[in-house]
Each structure stands twice: as C-alpha cells, then as structure tokens.
Amino acid sequence: MKCEVICIGTEILLGTTINTNLSYVGLQLDEIGHTVEREVCIPDTPDAIGESLHAALTRADVVITIGGLGPTIDDMTREIIAEKLGMQLEFRQDIADHIRSYFGQRNIEMPESVLKQAYLPDGAEVIPNDFGTAPGLWCDRVHDSPVAGGNRRFVVMLPGPPREFNPMFSNYVMPRIRELFPPAVRRVHLGVSGIGESSIETLVDQTLTRFAELDVAYCVRRDKVDVRLTAPLSNDQQLEIAADQVRDALAPYLVDPEHGIVGSVCQAVRDQGWTLGIAESCTGGEIARRITDIAGVSDVFKGSFVTYANAVKIELLGVSSETINTHGAVSAETAHEMVRGLSERLQVDTGIAVTGIAGPSGGTADKPVGRAFIGTIVDGDSRVQRYDHPGDRKRMRDRTTLSALNQLLRHIQAKTK
Amino acid sequence: MKCEVICIGTEILLGTTINTNLSYVGLQLDEIGHTVEREVCIPDTPDAIGESLHAALTRADVVITIGGLGPTIDDMTREIIAEKLGMQLEFRQDIADHIRSYFGQRNIEMPESVLKQAYLPDGAEVIPNDFGTAPGLWCDRVHDSPVAGGNRRFVVMLPGPPREFNPMFSNYVMPRIRELFPPAVRRVHLGVSGIGESSIETLVDQTLTRFAELDVAYCVRRDKVDVRLTAPLSNDQQLEIAADQVRDALAPYLVDPEHGIVGSVCQAVRDQGWTLGIAESCTGGEIARRITDIAGVSDVFKGSFVTYANAVKIELLGVSSETINTHGAVSAETAHEMVRGLSERLQVDTGIAVTGIAGPSGGTADKPVGRAFIGTIVDGDSRVQRYDHPGDRKRMRDRTTLSALNQLLRHIQAKTK
Numbered sequence: 081m082k083c084e085v086i087c088i089g090t091e092i093l094l095g096t097t098i099n100t101n102l103s104y105v106g107l108q109l110d111e112i113g114h115t116v117e118r119e120v121c122i123p124d125t126p127d128a129i130g131e132s133l134h135a136a137l138t139r140a141d142v143v144i145t146i147g148g149l150g151p152t153i154d155d156m157t158r159e160i161i162a163e164k165l166g167m168q169l170e171f172r173q174d175i176a177d178h179i180r181s182y183f184g185q186r187n188i189e190m191p192e193s194v195l196k197q198a199y200l201p202d203g204a205e206v207i208p209n210d211f212g213t214a215p216g217l218w219c220d221r222v223h224d225s226p227v228a229g230g231n232r233r234f235v236v237m238l239p240g241p242p243r244e245f246n247p248m249f250s251n252y253v254m255p256r257i258r259e260l261f262p263p264a265v266r267r268v269h270l271g272v273s274g275i276g277e278s279s280i281e282t283l284v285d286q287t288l289t290r291f292a293e294l295d296v297a298y299c300v301r302r303d304k305v306d307v308r309l310t311a312p313l314s315n316d317q318q319l320e321i322a323a324d325q326v327r328d329a330l331a332p333y334l335v336d337p338e339h340g341i342v343g344s345v346c347q348a349v350r351d352q353g354w355t356l357g358i359a360e361s362c363t364g365g366e367i368a369r370r371i372t373d374i375a376g377v378s379d380v381f382k383g384s385f386v387t388y389a390n391a392v393k394i395e396l397l398g399v400s401s402e403t404i405n406t407h408g409a410v411s412a413e414t415a416h417e418m419v420r421g422l423s424e425r426l427q428v429d430t431g432i433a434v435t436g437i438a439g440p441s442g443g444t445a446d447k448p449v450g451r452a453f454i455g456t457i458v459d460g461d462s463r464v465q466r467y468d469h470p471g472d473r474k475r476m477r478d479r480t481t482l483s484a485l486n487q488l489l490r491h492i493q494a495k496t497k
Numbered sequence: 498m499k500c501e502v503i504c505i506g507t508e509i510l511l512g513t514t515i516n517t518n519l520s521y522v523g524l525q526l527d528e529i530g531h532t533v534e535r536e537v538c539i540p541d542t543p544d545a546i547g548e549s550l551h552a553a554l555t556r557a558d559v560v561i562t563i564g565g566l567g568p569t570i571d572d573m574t575r576e577i578i579a580e581k582l583g584m585q586l587e588f589r590q591d592i593a594d595h596i597r598s599y600f601g602q603r604n605i606e607m608p609e610s611v612l613k614q615a616y617l618p619d620g621a622e623v624i625p626n627d628f629g630t631a632p633g634l635w636c637d638r639v640h641d642s643p644v645a646g647g648n649r650r651f652v653v654m655l656p657g658p659p660r661e662f663n664p665m666f667s668n669y670v671m672p673r674i675r676e677l678f679p680p681a682v683r684r685v686h687l688g689v690s691g692i693g694e695s696s697i698e699t700l701v702d703q704t705l706t707r708f709a710e711l712d713v714a715y716c717v718r719r720d721k722v723d724v725r726l727t728a729p730l731s732n733d734q735q736l737e738i739a740a741d742q743v744r745d746a747l748a749p750y751l752v753d754p755e756h757g758i759v760g761s762v763c764q765a766v767r768d769q770g771w772t773l774g775i776a777e778s779c780t781g782g783e784i785a786r787r788i789t790d791i792a793g794v795s796d797v798f799k800g801s802f803v804t805y806a807n808a809v810k811i812e813l814l815g816v817s818s819e820t821i822n823t824h825g826a827v828s829a830e831t832a833h834e835m836v837r838g839l840s841e842r843l844q845v846d847t848g849i850a851v852t853g854i855a856g857p858s859g860g861t862a863d864k865p866v867g868r869a870f871i872g873t874i875v876d877g878d879s880r881v882q883r884y885d886h887p888g889d890r891k892r893m894r895d896r897t898t899l900s901a902l903n904q905l906l907r908h909i910q911a912k913t914k
Contacts, residue, residue, distance in 0.1 A: 093533040095523025096716055096723075099516055102538070106512025116510040118545070121519070121536040128535070299513055306513075358803075364789025365782035368803045372781025375857055375890055383809035385802060386775075386785045392800035392843060396813075426809060440792055473792055 081114045081261035084140040086132045087121040088157050089147040089240055101146050101245050108254055112263035113310070124148050129160040137222070137233055142257065147240035149214035151194040157237055158201065158217065165222055165235065167201035175200065179213045207236075207252045212244040218256065234260070266313055268323040271304040272333045273341040274486040280305055280330065287329035291318050303340050303482055332493060341485045342370045348492045349380045354429035354459070358384035359397055359422040361409070362436035362452060366481050382426050387418070397421030397433075410435050412453050412464045419455030419462050430492060431457045432484045438473045452480045456488045458495045463487070498531045498678035501557040503549045504538040505574050506564040506657055518563050518662050525671055529680035530727075541565050546577040554639070554650055559674065564657035566631035568611040574654055575618065575634070582639055582652065584618035592617065596630045624653075624669045629661040635673065651677070683730055685740040688721040689750045690758040691903040697722055697747065704746035708735050720757050720899055749910060758902045759787045765909045766797045771846035771876070775801035776814055776839040778826070779853035779869060783898050799843050804835070814838035814850075827852050829870050829881045836872030836879050847909060848874045849901045855890045869897045873905045875912045880904075 085105055091097040099121065106116050117140060122128035129148070136143040148157030162169055176198040183190035197214050200206065207216030222233040236253055238245050272280055277298055284296065284307065295310040307326060311319040327334065336343030349356045358367050368384040371377055387393040390409050394401050398421040399414055407413040418433035436452025443449035450470035456463050465487055469479035502522055508514040516538065523533050534557060539545035546565070553560045565574030579586055593615040600607035614631050617623065624633030639650040653670055655662050689697055694715055701713065701724065712727040724743065728736040744751065753760030766773045775784050785801040788794055804810040807826050811818050815838040816831055824830040835850035853869025860866035867887035873880055882904055886896035 090532075092519065093523055093536065094527050095520040095525075095533075096718070098520045102509065103512040103515045106510055108512075110511050115507075116512075117540070119510065119538040121538075123534070301513070360782075365777075365785030365801065365803070368782030369786050372803070372805065372855075373891070375855070378805055382806040383802065383804045383813065384782065385800065386782070386789070387800045388789065388795055389799040396800065396842070425813070438789075438792070474790070 081142065081257070082117050082140040083109060083114060083142045083144065083257075084136040085116050085119040086129075086136060086143065086145045087119065087147055087240075088124055088129060088145060089121075090123045090154075092121050092147075093123060100242055101240065101249075104242070104246055105144065105249060108250065109257070111267060112258060113265035113267075114257070114261065114263075124154045124156060126156060126160050129157060130164050133161060133164055133235070137235075141232070141261070142234045142236065144236045144238065144253070146238050146245060149197065149216075149237060149239045151191070151196050151213070155196075158199070161219075161235065161237060162201035162204075165201070165219060167203060167219070169199040170202045172198050172200050172206075175206065175215055178215075182213050207238065207248050209239065209244050209248060211247065212239060212241065214239040214244070216248045216252065218253070264312060265310050266316055266319060268309045268319060269337070270307040270309075270323070270326060270330065271301075271335045271337055271340060272307055272330055273304045273335045273344075273482070274490065275305075275330075275333045277305050280307065280333075283329045284326055287325050288322060289325065291315070291322070294319065294322055302478070304335055332490075339374050341482065341489065343374060345485050345489050345492075346371065346374060346377055346380050348489060348496075349430050352429070352492070352496060354380065355382050355427075356380050357382050357422055357426035357428035357431045359418050359431070359433040360384065360386050361388060361393070361418075361434055362438040363434050363477050363481050363484070364388070364438075366477055367432060367434070367484055370481065370485075382428055385422065385425075393418060393435075397425065408447065410437055410447055410451060410453060412466065415453035415455035415464045416462060419457045419464075423457045423462075429459055430488060432488050434480060434484050436467075436476070436480055438476050438480075440473060450476050452476075452483070454480070454484045454487050456484075456491045458488070458491045461491075461495060463491060498559065498674070499534050499557040500526060500531060500559045500561065500674075501553040502533050502536040503546075503553060503560065503562045504536065504564055504657075505541055505546060505562060506538075507540045507571075509538050509564075510540060517659055518657065518666075521659070521663055522561065522666060525667065526674070528684060529675060530682035530684075531674070531678065531680075541571045541573060543573060543577050546574060547581055550578060550581055550652070554652075558649070558678070559651045559653065561653045561655065561670070563655050563662060566614065566633075566654060566656045568608070568613050568630070572613075575616070578636075578652065578654060579618035579621075582618070582636060584620060584636070586616040587619050589615050589617050589623075592623065592632055595632075599630050624655065624665050626656065626661055626665060628664065629656060629658065631656040631661070633665045633669070635670075681730060682727050683733055683736060685726045685736060686754065687724045687726075687740070687743060687747065688718075688752045688754055688757060689724055689747055690721045690752045690761075690899070691907065692722075692747075692750045694722050697724065697750075700746045701743055704742050705739060706742065708732070708739070711736070711739055719895070721752055749907075756791050758899065758906065760791060762902050762906050762909075763788065763791060763794055763797050765906060765913075766847050769846070769909070769913060771797065772799050772844075773797050774799050774839055774843035774845035774848045776835050776848070776850040777801065777803050778805060778810070778835075778851055779855040780851050780894050780898050780901070781805070781855075783894055784849060784851070784901055787898065787902075799845055802839065802842075810835060810852075814842065825864065827854055827864055827868060827870060829883065832870035832872035832881045833879060836874045836881075840874045846876055847905060849905050851897060851901050853884075853893070853897055855893050855897075857890060867893050869893075869900070871897070871901045871904050873901075873908045875905070875908045878908075878912060880908060 148155045204217040204219045217237040219235040297308045299306040335341045365386045393399045399417040403413050422431045433455040439449030452467045467483045469476045565572045621634040621636045634654040636652040714725045716723040752758045782803050810816040816834040839848045850872040856866030869884045884900045886893045
C-alpha cells in the first residue's frame with residue numbers, strides 16, 4: 081500500500097505550529113507494515129491544494145489531507161478537492177444539527193459561517209469528529225474521477241488540530257486501512273532502558289535463534305531504546321518464540337510499554353506494597369512531574385521536595401551544614417544525607433535524591449557542569465552514584481532524571497530478587 | 498524571496514522523529530518577512546531526492562535540504578544533489594582533519610566510513626558544524642546548472658539533528674539570506690498572558706493609532722498570546738510609536754519575551770528582593786520544573802513541595818486534618834492553609850499552593866475533574882481562587898500551572914503598585 085500525506089495550512093510553514101500529525105500517522109501505519117511514502121506541506125491556496133492532490137494520486141493508493149476543513153475563508157480543502165474529484169457539495173442536515181448542538185452544549189453563540197462545514201461532497205462518507213465541528217471525509221469513489229486515471233484510490237480529509245485529528249485517525253481511518261490493505265507483517269516492540277544500544281544488540285545476538293524472515297531493528301528514543309521484531313503474519317508462532325527469547329535476555333532492562341521507565345519504577349514499588357518520595361535539586365521537579373504524569377499513582381507516590389537553596393536542604397531534609405561546607409552541596413555526602421533525610425521526613429520505603437550542576441554556570445574544574453550525585457534508598461539501604469551528563473541545561477536535566485529512575489529500579493531489583 | 502524546504506529521511510515518515518526543523522526555519526524567516534512556500538518530506542532514495550530538488554528549483558529562489566549528510570549508506574543527499582547540479586565531489590583535507598579531531602576529542606575510535614563526509618561538491622561553500630561531523634553546504638553557482646534554467650538560485654544542505662541544524666541555520670544561513678534578500682518589513686512581538694485573545698484585541702483597538710501600512714496579528718500560543726506588529730522598514734519610527742501604545746495598553750499583561758509568564762513572575766519577585774516557594778498537589782512538580790528551567794533562578798527560588806498524599810500536606814505544610822476532613826483536600830480552605838504553611842516552612846515572601854483534581858478519575862458532581870484551588874501569598878497577604886480547567890490530565894495540569902503563575906503575578910502587582 082502506498083500512502084501520501086498532504087498537510088494544508090500556513091501555520092506549519094510559518095513555524096507557529098509543529099507538525100505532530102505526520103508522526104502520528106507514520107507510527108500507526110508502520111505498526112501494520114505500511115509507510116508514508118511522501119509528505120508535503122502547502123499553504124491554503126487552490127493551486128497548491130489542487131496540484132498536490134493530483135501529484136499524490138498519480139503515485140499513492142491512499143492520500144490523506146490534513147487541515148483546511150474549518151469555517152474560515154482560508155479553509156478550502158473540502159471545496160477544492162470536491163471540485164478536483166468531480167463531486168458536488170451538498171448540504172447535510174445531520175451535520176448542521178451536530179454543529180449546532182456542539183455550540184449549544186458549550187453555551188457559545190454559533191457564528192452562521194460555521195455551517196459552511198455542513199456542505200459535504202456527495203458520496204463522501206463522514207468521519208465523525210467528537211472533539212470539534214469539522215467532519216472528516218472518506219472518499220472511495222475516486223477511481224471514477226479524472227485525476228485517478230481509473231486506479232483504485234482513496235482520499236481521506238481530516239482536520240488539523242491534533243485533539244481532533246488523533247482520535248479520528250486512530251478510531252476511524254486506521255480500521256479501514258487495515259481492512260482494505262491487510263497487514264502483511266506483525267511486529268513486537270520491547271522498550272529497554274538502563275543499557276546502551278550496542279550492549280542490547282550483543283545480548284540479543286547471543287540469545288536469539290534467528291529465522292530467515294525475522295527482522296530485528298533498534299531505535300534510540302528519548303527515554304528508551306525500542307527493540308522491534310518483525311515477521312510475516314504467516315510466521316506468527318516463531319515470532320512469539322523469538323520475542324520470548326529477547327524478553328528473557330533483556331529482562332532486567334525491560335520497561336513499562338505505556339509509561340516507560342517511570343511506569344516500571346512505580347510498578348516495582350507497588351509490587352512490594354511500598355511507597356515512594358523524591359528530593360530534587362538540579363532536576364527542579366522534573367522527576368516528580370514525570371511520576372505524577374501517570375494517573376492513579378497516588379497509591380505509591382507520597383510527595384517530594386525541590387530543595388534548591390542550601391538552607392532548604394538543611395531545614396527540610398536535615399542535611400548537616402557541616403557536610404555542605406566540607407564537601408559542597410553537589411557531593412556524594414550531601415546526596416546521601418538528602419536521601420536518608422527524605423525517607424525519614426516523608427516516611428517512605430523508597431526514594432531518590434538528586435544534587436547536581438545543570439549549568440550553564442556554576443561549574444568548576446573539580447565539579448563541571450553536568451555532574452550529578454544521585455542517592456537512592458530502598459527499605460533502609462541507601463546508595464549514591466556519580467554521573468556526568470554534559471550538554472545544555474535541558475539535556476542535563478533529562479538525562480539525570482533517567483539515570484535517577486534507572487538507579488532506583490536497579491536498586492529495588494537487587495533488594496527484592 | 499521564495500524558499501522551499503526538502504526534508505530527507507525515512508525517520509520522519511516512519512514517525513519516530515517529529516520534524517521540528519521546519520518550524521525553526523519558518524519562525525526565523527517570518528521574522529524578516531519571508532515565508533517557506535512549501536515543504537516536502539521524502540525518503541532517502543536517489544529518485545525522490547532528484548525529483549524534489551528539480552521541482553523546487555523551478556519555483557524557489559532558495560532551496561534548503563535537511564538531512565541525509567551522515568556517514569551511512571543511506572545518506573546520499575550530497576552525492577545526488579552534486580550530480581544534479583553538475584558538480585564534482587572533491588576530497589577536502591581540512592574537513593577530514595576536523596572530523597578526525599572531533600573523534601579524537603571525544604576519545605572515540607573513528608570508523609573510516611565517516612571520511613565520506615569529507616568529499617564535497619566543488620565550488621560549494623562549507624557551513625561549519627560545531628556539534629557534529631557532517632559539514633553543511635551552501636551552493637550559489639546553481640544558475641550554471643541545467644536544473645536551474647539560468648535563474649539565480651541557491652541550494653543549502655544541512656544535517657538533520659536539531660542540535661546540529663539549529664545553530665548552523667541561525668548562525669550561518671540566516672545572515673546570508675538576510676544579506677541576499679534584505680528584509681522588507683520589521684516586526685515587533687509582544688507576549689501577553691492572563692487575558693483572552695478578544696479582550697486583547699479590544700484593548701489594542703481602543704489605544705492604537707493605526708497607520709496604513711501597519712499590520713496587527715494575534716497568535717494563541719501554548720502559554721501566551723503573541724501580538725505581532727508589522728510595518729515596512731521605511732515606517733520604522735511609526736512602528737515604534739505604535740508598539741509603545743500597545744505596550745502601554747497591555748502593560749499589566751506583558752510577559753518576559755524569552756521565558757514567558759514564568760520569567761515575569763521570577764523577575765517581579767527579584768525586583769522586590771523577595772523569595773519564592775511552591776507547594777503543588779495536582780500539578781505534581783510542573784510549576785517548580787518550569788521555574789527551574791530558567792538558569793540562575795536560585796536567587797529567588799528557594800524550593801518547593803509536591804504534597805500528593807494528604808498525610809504529607811498535614812506533616813510538611815501544617816494543614817490541619819480537620820480542614821481536610823471537613824472541606825476536603827481539594828478546597829479553598831486547604832489551599833489557604835497550604836500556602837500559609839508553605840511560606841512559614843520555607844521562609845519565603847511569595848508562594849503558590851495548588852490543590853486540584855487532574856483526573857481522569859477522582860472527580861465528583863460537586864468537585865469535577867479540572868477543578869483547582871490556587872492560593873498565593875505575597876508579603877504576608879494570602880488569597881485563594883477557584884479554577885475549572887476540564888479536559889485531559891496534561892491539559893488540566895498545563896492550564897492550572899499557567900493560572901497559578903498568573904495569579905501570583907497579579908497578586909504581586911497589586912501589592913507593589
């Protein structure tokens with residue numbers, strides 16, 4: 081199956097909006113072994129829309145247009161594409177009613193111009209929009225039109241805002257694509273954290289009984305390495321055996337498929353009926369934020385401190401001023417006292433304390449920017465490790481957060497195995 | 498000036514990488530009154546690269562290609578474009594030396610394949626890459642080549658990773674574009690927070706003495722509304738007068754141009770020689786993280802609490818258990834005791850306390866998901882306000898964070914004017 085994406089809207093070209101829809105489409109198609117072959121981003125002009133549609137239809141089976149379905153004067157995707165495909169626009173009372181009730185429910189007065197969205201190409205099927213007023217459109221009689229040259233083609237029009245686009249694509253478009261172009265392959269994804277890409281490859285190679293049609297790929301993501309096994313559907317059973325082998329080899333490093341390393345940490349704490357607390361300095365709240373991104377984590381996470389000022393480390397965590405004076409706020413000794421103080425003050429079974437230099441200033445020859453000491457405590461046993469994550473402030477904080485979560489996960493594993 | 502961007506790399510089409518480079522280019526060109534007219538994203542294949550270059554050169558003055566300059570077998574941008582433009586690849590000793598020293602400094606063994614990056618099209622000018630090994634290339638003799646049809650054209654090749662791409666584009670490409678295609682307009686941007694788009698428009702309309710060539714635009718961003726004034730360079734003085742009028746009209750709502758509302762809050766605290774502390778429940782560390790994203794904020798920010806569990810609110814902030822039992826953890830009374838407790842425990846002059854229901858569970862008919870009570874304290878005076886930010890968890894946390902920062906800024910302004 082060949083798929084092309086046409087993004088319509090000057091806001092992406094102006095740079096005020098980052099195009100996340102393409103990635104959303106790409107990842108889901110890839111999951112069933114299809115790929116976006118080309119994407120183009122064009123302004124809202126009749127010529128650009130018409131030409132791009134024409135060019136895409138000479139190559140692709142499925143053309144997805146994103147954007148330009150709104151009520152304003154510069155939204156013209158529906159009109160231009162209907163014209164190019166030789167379809168008439170018809171007023172649809174049911175869509176008009178949906179739009180009216182959308183405004184009614186929100187107690188907002190409806191501008192009459194919005195009803196423009198109820199004029200739809202005849203024969204196009206409506207893709208319901210549960211989060212906005214612009215309906216999506218699925219056109220499957222494209223082969224009758226002059227631009228398709230008699231080939232079986234599909235044109236799908238969806239609105240641009242991700243809040244509307246994402247559920248419409250996942251819930252309505254993907255099932256149809258799956259039915260029309262059945263997946264030829266199956267993939268298994270495993271998320272791995274706390275070990276480098278080349279070490280993962282070595283472990284996998286040592287364990288895996290390969291078969292001819294098995295493809296293994298590695299992709300370094302922001303907070304994990306994605307290991308992807310792919311095989312033809314006909315080889316489903318062998319794929320399962322291979323996946324089990326890889327799972328065994330990487331067991332200590334596998335992370336929660338939905339929430340990543342932070343999900344794994346919370347689950348490991350939960351499994352023991354334990355609780356968790358955090359004390360952060362250079363990461364400034366990032367670790368707590370990641371943990372509380374997960375809904376329903378309050379059964380394990382009790383709370384955290386951001387102890388930026390030394391006085392606050394002393395006052396809230398009971399770090400001794402002598403330790404800070406002798407060894408510095410960024411030291412193994414301070415991290416150690418922070419994590420012990422944290423577990424006492426919050427009465428938690430597990431905890432992380434971080435102290436470091438995020439930069440760009442504050443570094444010295446002895447303690448450069450990027451240096452961090454991370455303390456973890458598990459059931460009364462505390463450990464401190466040193467890390468160096470040079471680079472900009474954001475990167476340092478990101479990497480240090482990952483190191484901290486990994487250190488606690490390994491620590492819990494060591495204490496509970 | 499017409500500019501087109503060609504993004505080369507399957508990782509964007511596969512969805513594993515989100516294309517942020519296009520937005521980076523778009524925003525900077527827009528600043529000097531130019532626009533990206535079209536962007537296309539294609540896989541690393543000779544045909545796709547050749548065809549896209551050819552098509553872009555029939556329309557655009559400047560074609561920027563991004564990606565495909567690396568050392569691996571699927572990096573072929575340099576080779577294909579040199580061929581299309583009729584340029585020969587030549588080995589450049591200085592580039593080879595730079596690559597060797599890049600690996601040497603990092604103590605990594607250099608694979609010989611990397612030296613492929615030292616073969617550059619003759620006559621192309623090198624754009625230095627301070628954060629990687631792939632040099633960028635600026636080709637200004639494109640009009641000699643058959644594809645350009647004798648028109649004055651420029652082709653710029655840059656590597657894809659944003660860490661390399663961004664500084665190369667800003668530091669080397671933008672100055673040249675500015676020189677070749679001088680900006681015809683000047684823009685003034687003002688960031689506004691704590692007031693809706695239509696109220697901003699009303700305030701601006703009441704104040705502004707418009708002149709014929711002045712353009713005013715509003716753009717709603719994640720954490721502010723961007724008000725943009727544009728005028729021809731020849732009208733520079735009048736633009737300044739207009740900008741001053743708008744600044745006066747929006748004075749209480751203007752935010753720090755670099756760091757937004759969070760920067761304005763820290764500056765307002767700093768201006769008084771005060772200190773700042775935070776206590777978060779539903780926002781889970783997000784407010785502290787935003788504050789500590791700013792380097793050098795330790796002169797005002799002392800620390801914060803994430804008090805997720807009720808016991809922690811009682812223990813650390815001194816909220817009375819009776820208050821929680823009578824009014825609930827999510828209540829004006831609890832927020833009030835949290836913010837007073839916070840300022841006592843951390844000994845800070847200003848503070849924010851947030852308690853709310855981020856969802857998706859935990860809501861009731863009385864207290865729905867999205868409800869938050871925010872307490873602020875300024876120099877001993879405390880206030881609590883109620884907010885409702887329904888929607889998903891992330892959106893609720895984002896909006897509540899903004900409301901909290903806005904409430905504190907207004908509170909400080911009221912106490913210090």
